[in-house]
Amino acid sequence: MFFQKLKPEEVFTPRAAEVNKDMYVSRPTLERALENALRGNLHIVIHGESGTGKSWLYKQKFNDAGVSFIVANLANASRLGSIAAELKNLIDREGKAVKVSYEEEKSAGLDAVVATAEVSHTGQYEFGKMEPFEACLAHLRTKAGKNPAVLVFDNLEAAFTEPLLKELADLIILCDDERYAKYKTKILIVGVPAGVKEYYYKTPHHATVANRLYELPEVARLSQPECVSLVIRGFVEKLKYVIEDEASLSTHTAWITDRIPQMVHEYCLEAAFIGEENRSLLDAQLPLADQAWISKSMYHAYAVAEEHMNERDTKAGRRNQTLYALSLAEGEQFKAPEIEILIRREFPASTENTTLNVAQTLSQLASTASTERPIIRRSPKGDAYTFADPRYRMVLRSMLRKTSDERVEKMPISQDS
Ligand SMILES: Nc1ncnc2c1ncn2[C@@H]1O[C@H](COP(=O)(O)OP(=O)(O)OP(=O)(O)O)[C@@H](O)[C@H]1O
Ligand SMILES: [Mg+2]
Known part of the structure; x- marks a missing residue:
């Protein structure tokens, strides 16, 4: 028998009820x-x-x-x-x-x-x-x-x-x-x-x-090695793709999916479709995979993030920098001082000798007064925040880009792209 090539959807199965033993990490x-x-x-x-x-x-x-x-x-x-x-x-x-x-x-x-x-x-x-x-x-x-x-x-x-x-x-x-x-x-x-x-x-x-x-202890995100193993097993062992840089593919996937298994499958499935013709995946193709994933699976979250970015007041620049910093925060909860450190680290020129009122920006992003869909939520104790939906973190990680003049841009997506 000739070796039969597996299809992407036979390897990456984001919502399969039945366990695919070969892909179980x-x-x-x-x-x-x-x-x-x-x-x-x-x-x-x-x-x-x-x-x-x-x-x-x-x-x-x-x-x-x-x-x-x-x-x-x-x-x-x-x-x-x-x-x-x-x-x-x-x-x-x-x-x-x-x-x-x-x-x-x-x-x-x-x-x-x-x-x-x-x-x-x-x-x-x-x-x-x-x-x-x-x-x-x-x-x-x-x-x-x-x-x-x-x-x-x-x-x-x-x-x-x-x-x-x-x-x-x-x-x-x-x-x-x-x-x-x-x-x-x-x-x-x-x-x-x-x-x-x-x-x-x-x-x-x-x-x-x-x-x-x-x-049982909470079932949460995969560990970094578990996530890497899932990505590499799928692309290399099962699909037999040639991957330009395995480390960058798996690190990128782990980062934007926040290592949630269903999201890892979702993202890898889109990336696998993009590389299907040549059975290979180049680093340069990853933004296409990001776009496909957002438009198919994350569009609602994208629209919410977009709504927060679009406001045309003079503070939009700072708010977008704050959103970017939020995407970098790793913990479940975050407080204003740690977000401020991230903003100053990522945007040193535009924040030098400037007071940042991060507490106020966060409170606006969490407020239901200006939008029906706040992107973050105040914790019950009131001094920390979490994302209102875990997808918001993922979408910010995949859609936001920092420009050389320290502005933050969004990757344009249309729902049927
Ligand atoms: N250990 C694992 N190894 C590889 N992939 C996994 C693993 N666990 C889950 N997945 C992937 O994540 C998807 C979702 O998993 P599962 O249905 O078990 O989640 P769940 O926590 O039960 O979600 P829900 O609360 O929505 O029912 C699976 O369809 C599969 O694609
Ligand atoms: Mg379930």
Whole structure:
């Protein structure tokens, strides 16, 4: 067989629900934490911003470790009005899968398989009579045999309402009841919000739920080496591109995507399309990749940044320098003094012997009085700021350029470029 070339979209898969094993970058600390949590007595919570790899993390780990799991989507629970409705959905779907394979096996005349299929078929028949939660646990236990079994509730952010959180709390408590405990199934809750335990601690009657939960450390951005490994594996090992400068490609990607896995895939996919014809990527092509990425995936964030730059008052120059300095700040939170240091470092001539009122500029950028879409937000304590959306940092990093006379320009983008 001739070696078949992979397509960019087979390598870089920004929103794939299914894990592409070949492209999965391992995250040892998180994986170990999950592994240990599986062996403990508590139910598990995984949290972190969108696109940071929560779903890939548990799917990869569970597949590796032979853990049987099914995923209930809490967005669906919210849509259907209850978690029970989503569980019923799930069991119906899983039930059909069991039935189909049973009938296929029967019609194929595979006697040996039929024997086992019959068991699960009979099992399925009984599941139908159970209430949905118990049916899920029973189904999982049948599926898992002697292996660990986990019922996953993913997309908690979609169900962060009192009735659904209460329903979830009840299910967790039920797991201790002998009728449910016998299925030896763990619950894993996955979602964006931090502080699920905190929530239950503070809610009357639910402190006992908090005591049954173990929160994994936050799933956050990739480390620099993990990100580099993802970029190089994709372009060099899988796509077999010739890269002019691997270090500059991976450093640039890590910088503008803030090392959020989904963004890394998104950006690399655009870059891979640009280099597809010659199966190579030159440094000079990276601005084209930036443009394509912004116009396809980041246009909303671009428009917000643009709105803040466009105002035609005399202070626009300083404000744009401030935005540039904000893009360079590495921490989650930033305060006026550190931004001032960055502004003075990046724009020495235009700031020499000048007072900068950075606190005021930041407060304007965060104000909802002049715009509906402030780019930064004051922290609850009031003395620091964060980006109002993580994409704003990425878009500033990719769109802003410093000129030799210390002005800041934006890269022009049109949405359909
Ligand atoms: N360990 C990893 N190695 C390589 N790519 C990854 C990894 N984890 C995630 N990705 C990439 O990031 C994308 C998003 O990951 P995932 O769906 O797990 O994020 P999430 O945290 O569950 O996001 P959401 O909160 O929006 O559901 C994946 O489709 C994949 O392209
Ligand atoms: Mg997810």
